[in-house]
Amino acid sequence: MANANEYGDQDPHDYNGxxxxxxxxxxxxxxxxxxxRLEPGLATSWQVAADGLTIDFELRTGVKFHDDTPFDxxxxxxxxxxxxxxxxxxxxxxxxxxxxxxxxxPMKLRLRLERAYDPLxxxxxxxxxxxxxxxxxxxxxGKFTKAIGTGPWRLEQITTTAASLVRNDGYWGAKPKIxxxxxxxxxxxxxxVSALRAGEVDMLGGSYLAPISPTEAATLGKDERxxxxxxxxxxxxxxxxxxxxxxxxxxIREAVRYALDRETLTKxxxxxxxxxxxxxxxxxxxxxxxxxxxxxxxxxxxxxxDAAGWRQDGKGRVKDGKQLxxxxxxxxxxxxxxxxxxxxxxxxxxxxxxxxxxxxxxxVDEATFYDDLHAGKxxxxxxxxxxxxxxxxxxxxxxxxxxxxxPGLWKTDEVERLVNGALYARDAAxxxxxxxxxWAVLNRExxxxxxxxxxxxxxxGPAVKGFQVPHTEYDFDLSTVTLQx
Amino acid sequence: xxxxxxxxxxxxxxxxxxxxxxxxxxxxxxxxxxxLAPGDAATRLAQQRAGHPxxxxxxxxxxxxxxGMEGSVPERYVRWLGHAVQGDLGKSARTGRPVLxxxxxxxxxxxxxxxxxxxxxxxxxxxVGALAAMLPWRPARRGLRLTGLxxxxxxxxxxxxxxxxxxxxQLGLLPTSADGGPAGYVMPLxxxxxxxxxxxxxxxxxxxxxALAQPYVRAAQARGATTVSIVVRDALPNVAGAVLNxxxxxxxxxxxGALVVETVFAHNGIGxxxxxAVNFRDLMAIQACVLCFALAFTATNRLADRLHGRIDPxxxxx
Numbered sequence: 001m002a003n004a005n006e007y008g009d010q011d012p013h014d015y016n017g018x019x020x021x022x023x024x025x026x027x028x029x030x031x032x033x034x035x036x037r038l039e040p041g042l043a044t045s046w047q048v049a050a051d052g053l054t055i056d057f058e059l060r061t062g063v064k065f066h067d068d069t070p071f072d073x074x075x076x077x078x079x080x081x082x083x084x085x086x087x088x089x090x091x092x093x094x095x096x097x098x099x100x101x102x103x104x105x106p107m108k109l110r111l112r113l114e115r116a117y118d119p120l121x122x123x124x125x126x127x128x129x130x131x132x133x134x135x136x137x138x139x140x141x142g143k144f145t146k147a148i149g150t151g152p153w154r155l156e157q158i159t160t161t162a163a164s165l166v167r168n169d170g171y172w173g174a175k176p177k178i179x180x181x182x183x184x185x186x187x188x189x190x191x192x193v194s195a196l197r198a199g200e201v202d203m204l205g206g207s208y209l210a211p212i213s214p215t216e217a218a219t220l221g222k223d224e225r226x227x228x229x230x231x232x233x234x235x236x237x238x239x240x241x242x243x244x245x246x247x248x249x250x251x252i253r254e255a256v257r258y259a260l261d262r263e264t265l266t267k268x269x270x271x272x273x274x275x276x277x278x279x280x281x282x283x284x285x286x287x288x289x290x291x292x293x294x295x296x297x298x299x300x301x302x303x304x305x306d307a308a309g310w311r312q313d314g315k316g317r318v319k320d321g322k323q324l325x326x327x328x329x330x331x332x333x334x335x336x337x338x339x340x341x342x343x344x345x346x347x348x349x350x351x352x353x354x355x356x357x358x359x360x361x362x363x364v365d366e367a368t369f370y371d372d373l374h375a376g377k378x379x380x381x382x383x384x385x386x387x388x389x390x391x392x393x394x395x396x397x398x399x400x401x402x403x404x405x406x407p408g409l410w411k412t413d414e415v416e417r418l419v420n421g422a423l424y425a426r427d428a429a430x431x432x433x434x435x436x437x438x439w440a441v442l443n444r445e446x447x448x449x450x451x452x453x454x455x456x457x458x459x460x461g462p463a464v465k466g467f468q469v470p471h472t473e474y475d476f477d478l479s480t481v482t483l484q485x
Numbered sequence: 486x487x488x489x490x491x492x493x494x495x496x497x498x499x500x501x502x503x504x505x506x507x508x509x510x511x512x513x514x515x516x517x518x519x520x521l522a523p524g525d526a527a528t529r530l531a532q533q534r535a536g537h538p539x540x541x542x543x544x545x546x547x548x549x550x551x552x553g554m555e556g557s558v559p560e561r562y563v564r565w566l567g568h569a570v571q572g573d574l575g576k577s578a579r580t581g582r583p584v585l586x587x588x589x590x591x592x593x594x595x596x597x598x599x600x601x602x603x604x605x606x607x608x609x610x611x612x613v614g615a616l617a618a619m620l621p622w623r624p625a626r627r628g629l630r631l632t633g634l635x636x637x638x639x640x641x642x643x644x645x646x647x648x649x650x651x652x653x654x655q656l657g658l659l660p661t662s663a664d665g666g667p668a669g670y671v672m673p674l675x676x677x678x679x680x681x682x683x684x685x686x687x688x689x690x691x692x693x694x695x696a697l698a699q700p701y702v703r704a705a706q707a708r709g710a711t712t713v714s715i716v717v718r719d720a721l722p723n724v725a726g727a728v729l730n731x732x733x734x735x736x737x738x739x740x741x742g743a744l745v746v747e748t749v750f751a752h753n754g755i756g757x758x759x760x761x762a763v764n765f766r767d768l769m770a771i772q773a774c775v776l777c778f779a780l781a782f783t784a785t786n787r788l789a790d791r792l793h794g795r796i797d798p799x800x801x802x803x
Contacts, residue, residue: 006753006761008580015534016581087547091535128536160590161753162664184664186751190646194654195661367524367766370538386537398539406542474536 002186002201002210006160011144012131013083019128020209021163021183023475025066026131026149029057029076029109030124032389032471036286038121042071042132042150043109052116052426059107063172065134066154073103075135080111082142083129093397094123094130118431119393119423122286126389127474152176152479161185174479181478189213196461197223202483205229205458207387207473214271217457225462231469232284233453235387236277239348239380240448242407247326247379251308252357253446256380257294258301259355260348266452269344273457277450280439285391287422287435292443294450301355310356317356325358329378331369344382374406383409384454388472392435393423400438410447500787507783508776512569513562515775519768520558526578526766527554533579552578554768565772574776575769579761584773587758592777595747595754599739601674606681606735611728613682614689618697619712630690636683641676641742645749648672662751673750677742681735685728692727696720725796729789736785740778 008017012026029043043057063071080101089095097120100112113120124130134148147155152175153165163183167176184201186192193216195201204210212220221228239256241247266276278291302312310317310324317324328348330341342363349359359380364372373381386394399409401416415438422434442448460467466480527549531540534548549555556564568575574584617629652672653661663669696702697720705715743756755774762770 006580009582014581015530016579019536088534088551090547091531091540091544126536128534161751184662184751185753186662187757188749188751191649191661191749191751194649198654198657198661200653200661200665365524366764367529368522369524370528370532371524374542386539390537394537395539398541403542 001183001203002192002195003183004187004210006185007158007163010147012133013129019474020476023127024153025147025151025155026127027151028125028130030121032125035284053113055111057109061107063150065150066148067134067136069134069136071150072106073109076109077101077103078135079132089129092123094120176479177482202461202464212457214273217273218271220459227460229458229469231456233282233456234284235454236282236385236450237452237454238383238448238450240383240409242376242379244376244407245379251304255301255304257446257449258297260351261296265347273455274452277453281385281392282453287392287432289436289439298355312356316358325360326379327360327362328380329362329372331366332363333366376407410442415441504783507779511775511779512772516562519771524766527552529765530578574773577767577770579765579767584769588773591755591758594752595743602677606678610682610685611689613686617690618693633683633686636679641745644676673746676746677739680738688727688731692724696723726793729793732789733786
């Protein structure tokens, strides 16, 4: 395997290492299954109390860490106490909401919560920090020393740029068929593709492991030695508006929606590797909702702008002496998910020019780009959802609720009320109803333009058989893989 | 003997003072520029934790506290300087490890790459340059000079990709990366050596032509000395100055070349470290890299001057 990032420290309760070794070595109480279904992991079952304030887990018996330390409620509590409530984990609602971790029995674990919050169970499927490591994997001062988990792979060796894992023969679940995996870092994507085609590596893929751009995927698809696999998409790439600026005018947002030929745009920008999006969340995400109808109709766009008083004046439009200019902020490097941000921006700008909307493209480097988004320095910007296993709760908390200085995607009292109704719902039906109402408001307000579902591409060499694309981009399951050389 | 010792001590002291000045100025400039640049390590760290770019002000503020990034820029610089003079270069925001430990792993990688390149490029550059100046057939001299020019002008990243696609992917002759063993050094070596050989051969060719046109060479020819002995005995010492002066440029070229080459060919040297540090706005790591670069640059240039002084007494006064 070639990998785009350096490995670093593998402490599951910290974030310094690469994300791909951790899910092979460490496991969680609950696992993220197809379509966001919660599946038993180190817990065989769980029970949320009627008031939602406690969750009881029945732990799996007979599980051992790679150092033969048994996995039990004490070990589990030790792990949770290591991160719950710590400031560096505050991005995770679980870290703030879990009030106490109790051990009612040797294989029973109870979480006491500040308030009822059902998306917490989904958060517990993330490997970092909810992954469990052996309490003996730290030194006397509690500092991490070695990656010892319960997962199907045990870490054999690791440096900054190379790692090897061997099969855990004592694994409780489906044991991998291959006995060893070797990783090496190749940061350059061209070099990774060449290494796969030259037979140096067997696998590439995943948005974060060893990303393959849509163009590279199209090229690799023509290579008979290589098999290209697509996973169900989980991230939506969209065009967001800044409500606090000129795009606060609904007519402009509606016009932008009608003016963009999303099907063609997607086909060109993603080299035929992606589908045009019609929802806020990709269909595989829980509570994604029904598709919206988004016809391509530039004449309708012109009519809407005319009716709103934006008069055609030469090539642009004017209202009350003010030019209609939208500033489109993009990262100058191809940030994840946007095949080529300049090309995407130019395509959007030329489509909008057709209906008289002038687009001013501002390219800044990636670090600046995210700062500018938070500061609201844009009228239009490409945005994307977080994907599995974070969504929908991860994205809606950051982009539809909270501080109004950061425009997010769409922050209004109406949407915030609905989203909170969903987040704190005590049953699935209420949650679904609140989410659907929130999506309906976004649609009514033309709050964003869904562009494409970001493709999830993997590519394997001729020796690899039986690989299945994992459920999330943060997961790496090799249990079905065999090698034939 | 005593006089030599005094001279040597004086030279070392002056070098040390000069280094301190250069390092002080470059570290101040780098610190200031990174502080002025939008985006910071705290945001990047918060994003790394969340696994996605959407982070709140609170999360960024907490990362900022952890990284010790509070206070005004001058305050932070003084704090950094205070630690740095005691040999503590801080921790990397990206990896959480001490910067010195990380540099200790990476500097040898770059040094070995640069050292190998020098071993190949210096003699080759001299040879090509000498041939370009002395070959009896004019089109051959022209051809060599043109090749030198081309070698300097080709963009490093382009040559890198070309080599990977042709030699590794299509012909399967060489591994794409460092983990392919010693053979993994061949392509980066070629990419780094090309501009060095090109530059050196141009300088040698031009200065050798000039030297060969000097009256004392004519005189030697008139005495019946062979071309080779003239070049070795009379012309080469005169060329040495020009060559030593280009070494500074070559070292600079290798440092920038290393940024590209180490990323493309997966050599985890200091160039690759620097690229990652800049993308992460990892101030401590950037500062340490800048110090290393400044040190390498200043030290090689001063050493070259010193050597030049030994060879050509006219420049040893300064």
